[in-house]
Amino acid sequence: MLLQDIIYAAKQFIYVESAYWCIKLGYCVIASIFLFGMIFLLRGTIFKNGVFEKGMVWILLLPMLFMGKIKLYYTKPVFAKLFLWWHAVCSDKEWIWMLYFCGMFVAVGVLLYRHHQMKRLLNDMEKRVIMGRNVYVTELFISPFSTGLLKPKIVLPKILENQCSEEEMQMILLHEQIHIRLGHLWLYAFWDILGCILWMNPFFYFGRKAFCADMERICDFVSIKYSGGNVQGYGELILKSIGILKEKQRLITGSAAFADEKAYDRIKSRMQNIAAFTPYSKKKVQRIVTVGVLAACLLMFGVRQISYAHCTPLESICVFNIQSTPVENEVIDLMEDSDELRKAVTFDKKNVYINCQQFDRLLVENDVSEREFYILFGGFQKLPGIGGCCDCVYVEYDGGTGQMIIPYDSQRDTIWTVLFRYF
Secondary structure, eight states: HHHHHHHHHHHHHHHHHHHHHHHHHHHHHHHHHHHHHHHHHHHHTTTTTTHHHHGOOOOOOGGGGOOBBTTTHHSHHHHHHHHHHHHHHHHHHHHHHHHHHHHHHHHHHHHHHHHHHHHHHTTTTTEEEEETTEEEEEEEOOOOOESSSSSEEEOOOOOOHHHSSSHHHHHHHHHHHHHHHHHHHHHHHHHHHHHHHTTOTTHHHHHHHHHHHHHHHHHHHHHHHHSSOOOOHHHHHHHHHHHHHHHHHHHHHHHHOSSSSHHHHHHHHHHHHHHHHOOOHHHHHHHHHHHHHHHHHHHHHHHTTTTOOOEEEOOEEEEEEEEOOSSSSEEEEEEEOHHHHHHHEEESSSSSEEHHHHHHHHHHTTTOOSEEEEEEEEEEEETEEEEEEEEEEEEEEOOOSSSSEEOOOOOOHHHHHHHHHHO
8 A cells, every 4th residue: 555655646746747847848938939039129120230249139048947937927917818828738638748748858869869970970080180170070071060068079071171271271170169169069059958948939940040140150250350350261261162062062963053042042141241340349249248148147037036936835724625426526615715714723833723712703704514624724836726735634623712733744744745845
């Protein structure tokens, strides 16, 4: 019997914990859609022509995972219509949160598979030192790129090494090194992790190109600055490298097209960005970064101030009874929480105390004739209507003028309750 009780309690814990996290993450998904809308609006209006400003707008994604417990979802009708339907669905239908977590695991699996494939490709590449930098040289006709977090690696196609001058190779490697120094690889990883957790938000798939393009523009500007400001030479090098790679691909595939229309639009946009380069000062960029970080911190602080705490203690008390029917047991509320009820019924960690005189008056006022009932009290909640725990005692009430003391074993100190409280 003990094993059966443990299994039952574990199932209940998994069920409630999963529903709680699904509701919370679902709220984050819905809120993140509006956050993406704000980001794209700022990119297309106020910061349309600012390379560094446009890139810093993406820092507003940082508070995204902290937007699942905002009180407005429950207290304001306009927000309740947008969010509470998800609460109802997850609470009533078990397959919804199962589907959500299955989608998350699939997204993580795809991410790990890509990481494994990249690791295999790197193992098959030749590792060399070029211009004083460790470089992985590949026979594939792909654009140079950098990969890895703790030990970043630069990948270079062999054909570019053979057909580019020493000065051009220095520029290509400088560009990838700047990606690494600016932390772009960590930003791409953060994007992927967010995309796995909030996979139901389509903007993580459609917005990645815009995000990567903004990071690429920043890298182009910094590369031009550190290479001496030669805008024309930098642009010509990009066109040359694209031409070499596309020509090889054409010879292999037999295609006559230099690039498809989408590729042409991307190249055109990048060339226009490079042509618009103007010298900038480090202090200006530092100010932009500082303002962006402060804006993100203020947003996170604001979200925290208007959100429910991780675990909110409950002091409410109610009296109810259970009526058996052929179909199911029906809960009948006898007395709802009130200041008078809290004065009549008090509790500590071991006992419930009923002031009989005050309680008798409440029974009369609420037209309650039952003398056998349940008292629900204390506990905590993580979100209204989901993710909570409380204690309950069965009472055989005799009335009188003194105090009735009812001992109980608290459910708030069980291993499952403690786990749920903190996770």
